[in-house]
Amino acid sequence: MKIVTEDAARKTCARPHPRPVESQRPPARLPLAGPGFRLGLGTVGVLLSALPVRADRVGRRETQVFRTVNNLPDSLYLPVWPIMQLGTLGAAPAAAGAAWLAGDRRLAWRLAAGGTATWAVAKLVKRKVRRPRPPSLITGARCRGPEASGLGYLSGHAGVATALGTAAFQRLSPPGRALTLGIVPMVGLSRAYVGAHLPLDIVGGAALGLAIEGAVTLAQRAVLRQPTRDHTPSPPERPDQLTCGVSSQIPAGEAASGRAASPSRS
Numbered sequence: 001m002k003i004v005t006e007d008a009a010r011k012t013c014a015r016p017h018p019r020p021v022e023s024q025r026p027p028a029r030l031p032l033a034g035p036g037f038r039l040g041l042g043t044v045g046v047l048l049s050a051l052p053v054r055a056d057r058v059g060r061r062e063t064q065v066f067r068t069v070n071n072l073p074d075s076l077y078l079p080v081w082p083i084m085q086l087g088t089l090g091a092a093p094a095a096a097g098a099a100w101l102a103g104d105r106r107l108a109w110r111l112a113a114g115g116t117a118t119w120a121v122a123k124l125v126k127r128k129v130r131r132p133r134p135p136s137l138i139t140g141a142r143c144r145g146p147e148a149s150g151l152g153y154l155s156g157h158a159g160v161a162t163a164l165g166t167a168a169f170q171r172l173s174p175p176g177r178a179l180t181l182g183i184v185p186m187v188g189l190s191r192a193y194v195g196a197h198l199p200l201d202i203v204g205g206a207a208l209g210l211a212i213e214g215a216v217t218l219a220q221r222a223v224l225r226q227p228t229r230d231h232t233p234s235p236p237e238r239p240d241q242l243t244c245g246v247s248s249q250i251p252a253g254e255a256a257s258g259r260a261a262s263p264s265r266s
Contacts, residue, residue: 035217038166042211046125046154049204053153055130058137058198065199066134069192070142076193077144083183084190086164087157089119095164099171106220107171114163114216118209122156125208129153134195141195148196155197155205158188162209167217 052059058066085091092115099108131153134141165184169177188202197205 033170035214035221038210038214039218040211040214042207042209042214045207046204046211049200049207050125050129050153053129053131053200053204055132056137062199063138066138066141066192069189070134070195072193074144080186080190080193081145083186084157084194086183087155087159087161087187087191089116089156089160091160091164092116092119095168099168104171106224107168110167110213110216110220111164113219114167114209114213115160117216118159118163118212119156121212122154122159122205122208125154125204126151131198131201134192134198137198143195145194148194152197153201153204154208155188155191155201157191158197158202158205159209159212161187162206163213163216164209166210166213 052062092112095115096108096112099105099111130151131137133148133150133152135143135147161184165180169180172180184206188197188206191197191202192199
């Protein structure tokens with residue numbers, strides 16, 4: 001058995017320990033990327049878009065914007081129709097299923113909850129504001145496809161599309177983000193094209209989707225957040241630490257015999 005002397009143990013313990021490598025911090029994000037900011041911005045957008053809404057008339061500028069989109073050629077209906085379906089209630093479970101199959105379960109939960117909640121809250125806002133559809137307010141409004149029933153403000157299609165696009169935006173590649181930025185507004189504009197919604201309906205719906213997505217993200221973070229406890233495991237002992245521990249337990253007699261047994265240098 002090799003006996004470690006006190007002098008050798010002191011030299012071993014005096015070795016400098018390497019500094020731990022600092023972990024790289026995640027890059028800072030803009031305030032727009034925060035769910036709290038999206039919740040506040042969307043809420044303000046719903047309130048501001050609802051203020052000028054009236055149940056018996058439409059403003060001149062809003063009417064002009066609606067006619068510009070609504071009077072586009074009928075030949076656009078065929079390519080517009082599938083884009084419009086991205087704002088339906090069924091788009092939420094479809095997008096959530098795709099995220100689940102891709103292995104991102106947290107995103108799947110946000111897509112399902114955000115899209116469904118936006119659709120449900122939109123129904124409640126409709127009953128509160130009670131604005132009719134465009135054909136009841138604007139003379140000569142053109143309806144394409146099945147005529148939309150129910151109330152106008154706000155657009156559930158625009159809300160669902162915005163909620164889904166915002167939730168998935170950070171997970172997409174640059175081409176996917178560019179495609180999302182183009183498709184989400186087209187879903188809202190398609191509702192004016194088919195004569196189902198007025199411009200303020202679309203703005204309010206998009207703002208609602210942004211707010212709901214922010215609220216869902218905050219709720220998910222609260223559920224997944226673990227209590228902060230210091231359970232950091234102690235680092236494994238290095239050979240030099242073990243040597244120090246052995247040397248400290250060597251009896252004085254054995255240490256003296258070890259020094260005596262060591263050859264003397266002339």
